[in-house]
Amino acid sequence: MITLEKVRQTAESDARTYGYYLHPDPDFLKDLLEGLKRNEERYGYPSCPCRLASGKFELDRDIICPCDYRDPDVAEYGACYCALYVRKDLFEGKTPILPIPERRPVVKQARAYGGAVEAPVIEKSSETATTTVKAASSEVKLKLWYCRHCGYVVFAEDPPYVCPICKAKREMFAELTISVEAAG
Amino acid sequence: MITLEKVRQTAESDARTYGYYLHPDPDFLKDLLEGLKRNEERYGYPSCPCRLASGKFELDRDIICPCDYRDPDVAEYGACYCALYVRKDLFEGKTPILPIPERRPVVKQARAYGGAVEAPVIEKSSETATTTVKAASSEVKLKLWYCRHCGYVVFAEDPPYVCPICKAKREMFAELTISVEAAG
Amino acid sequence: MITLEKVRQTAESDARTYGYYLHPDPDFLKDLLEGLKRNEERYGYPSCPCRLASGKFELDRDIICPCDYRDPDVAEYGACYCALYVRKDLFEGKTPILPIPERRPVVKQARAYGGAVEAPVIEKSSETATTTVKAASSEVKLKLWYCRHCGYVVFAEDPPYVCPICKAKREMFAELTISVEAAG
Numbered sequence: 001m002i003t004l005e006k007v008r009q010t011a012e013s014d015a016r017t018y019g020y021y022l023h024p025d026p027d028f029l030k031d032l033l034e035g036l037k038r039n040e041e042r043y044g045y046p047s048c049p050c051r052l053a054s055g056k057f058e059l060d061r062d063i064i065c066p067c068d069y070r071d072p073d074v075a076e077y078g079a080c081y082c083a084l085y086v087r088k089d090l091f092e093g094k095t096p097i098l099p100i101p102e103r104r105p106v107v108k109q110a111r112a113y114g115g116a117v118e119a120p121v122i123e124k125s126s127e128t129a130t131t132t133v134k135a136a137s138s139e140v141k142l143k144l145w146y147c148r149h150c151g152y153v154v155f156a157e158d159p160p161y162v163c164p165i166c167k168a169k170r171e172m173f174a175e176l177t178i179s180v181e182a183a184g
Numbered sequence: 185m186i187t188l189e190k191v192r193q194t195a196e197s198d199a200r201t202y203g204y205y206l207h208p209d210p211d212f213l214k215d216l217l218e219g220l221k222r223n224e225e226r227y228g229y230p231s232c233p234c235r236l237a238s239g240k241f242e243l244d245r246d247i248i249c250p251c252d253y254r255d256p257d258v259a260e261y262g263a264c265y266c267a268l269y270v271r272k273d274l275f276e277g278k279t280p281i282l283p284i285p286e287r288r289p290v291v292k293q294a295r296a297y298g299g300a301v302e303a304p305v306i307e308k309s310s311e312t313a314t315t316t317v318k319a320a321s322s323e324v325k326l327k328l329w330y331c332r333h334c335g336y337v338v339f340a341e342d343p344p345y346v347c348p349i350c351k352a353k354r355e356m357f358a359e360l361t362i363s364v365e366a367a368g
Numbered sequence: 369m370i371t372l373e374k375v376r377q378t379a380e381s382d383a384r385t386y387g388y389y390l391h392p393d394p395d396f397l398k399d400l401l402e403g404l405k406r407n408e409e410r411y412g413y414p415s416c417p418c419r420l421a422s423g424k425f426e427l428d429r430d431i432i433c434p435c436d437y438r439d440p441d442v443a444e445y446g447a448c449y450c451a452l453y454v455r456k457d458l459f460e461g462k463t464p465i466l467p468i469p470e471r472r473p474v475v476k477q478a479r480a481y482g483g484a485v486e487a488p489v490i491e492k493s494s495e496t497a498t499t500t501v502k503a504a505s506s507e508v509k510l511k512l513w514y515c516r517h518c519g520y521v522v523f524a525e526d527p528p529y530v531c532p533i534c535k536a537k538r539e540m541f542a543e544l545t546i547s548v549e550a551a552g
Contacts, residue, residue, distance in 0.1 A: 197387050348533050
């Protein structure tokens with residue numbers, strides 16, 4: 001059985017690896033850790049305590065904590081969506097911890113919360129055009145990617161927002177394809 | 185030639201990367217670092233100072249420091265088998281540093297210390313059944329694995345106990361196979 | 369648009385991941401960060417502020433910050449070529465920050481600064497033999513490598529000097545080749 005202490009130690013260890021801090025308020029932090037523990041027990045993986053999981057691993061994969069959006073959110077806003085992980089200046093109270101907008105793409109949300117529902121239509125208020133989000137498919141296709149800066153290799157649907165090895169942006173990743181040639 | 189100072193700096197740098205601490209007792213720590221230095225000079229790789237190496241790289245690979253067992257041991261007990269790497273609460277003396285049980289599988293021990301010896305038989309005292317450990321083979325087969333959470337790719341005999349990128353448990357790893365199809 | 373603050377946060381986050389520190393002098397540090405920002409704007413990638421980039425990504429890849437030479441330079445000298453990243457004892461002033469010799473291979477410099485120039489000839493003063501550096505080719509061939517210690521997989525021209533996962537030296541890397549066999 002997983003204990004709250006184990007959940008806390010994993011989060012602390014991960015925070016230290018990436019130079020982050022856990023939320024400074026002990027009660028708020030405990031609520032988040034209990035949410036992670038509950039999700040681990042319910043689904044078998046610690047999905048984000050602030051988002052609704054589908055219970056299907058492949059569709060929830062991007063919101064398993066640490067979620068795919070943590071690193072770009074901490075880089076841009078100083079905190080992840082939940083504010084479980086925060087930057088030093090927010091931990092020390094020098095910068096306020098404000099609500100973080102949801103970075104998870106609408107297509108991934110729609111895919112997780114029911115692939116059969118009609119595709120959501122997003123109206124861009126500042127333009128006259130209407131953007132239609134492609135109908136959500138529950139198919140997840142994994143590919144090999146590599147960081148063109150440091151060479152880090154990852155097998156995932158999309159490359160990471162930030163390279164965990166050299167901190168390069170997502171744009172630095174390219175697909176790694178394996179070609180086979182006949183010998184003669 | 186490798187110096188003790190270089191061995192210490194490598195260990196310190198690695199401890200910082202993973203948010204660990206080195207053993208708080210300077211004399212005990214020095215003994216461990218000297219053991220690493222001695223093994224580096226003897227074998228060409230810094231195998232664990234607290235375990236007997238075979239001198240054959242492929243069979244010792246899992247006990248090269250940081251060994252494969254460090255991360256799950258620090259997560260579960262707060263210290264690695266040697267207590268070279270410890271968790272913050274043990275470093276600060278809030279939790280005592282106790283002996284850590286050997287996590288290295290018996291089959292890997294047997295394989296390293298003589299593949300020709302009879303397969304060890306382990307009797308489970310609490311049950312009537314007798315478990316026979318499979319005869320140790322010196323063959324090491326490397327495979328590609330990927331972390332189903334973050335996509336981290338690794339080429340090794342077994343996947344890591346803990347994903348170094350996202351801290352997912354070993355169970356989150358799956359084999360990555362490359363399939364080739366004929367075009368027509 | 370990239371801000372100086374964003375450049376600083378990326379560098380700080382990366383320093384924390386690897387247990388490094390940024391240069392202790394705030395003015396010197398600001399100059400380096402402004403150099404990174406300028407290169408990011410000019411080339412689209414933050415090449416080393418202390419080296420001349422060619423503007424061609426593939427030829428500059430090894431000097432994009434953090435450059436390929438940072439980890440071995442910090443390990444050996446306590447600071448990277450620029451002294452943007454320094455070790456704790458240098459940050460704290462216990463060890464002086466001295467000029468770091470250029471570790472970038474002459475062939476890579478020649479390739480970046482004009483492949484058509486005559487191959488540089490290096491005379492080894494301590495020996496009678498003359499070493500001729502092979503003529504610089506602008507061709508960059510990427511390969512898959514893996515760390516024989518921890519299994520880390522990287523797709524790059526050369527393996528890293530230091531494994532970012534387990535800190536093994538470059539010599540621990542081997543080429544990872546994929547073989548295809550006919551079924552019958």
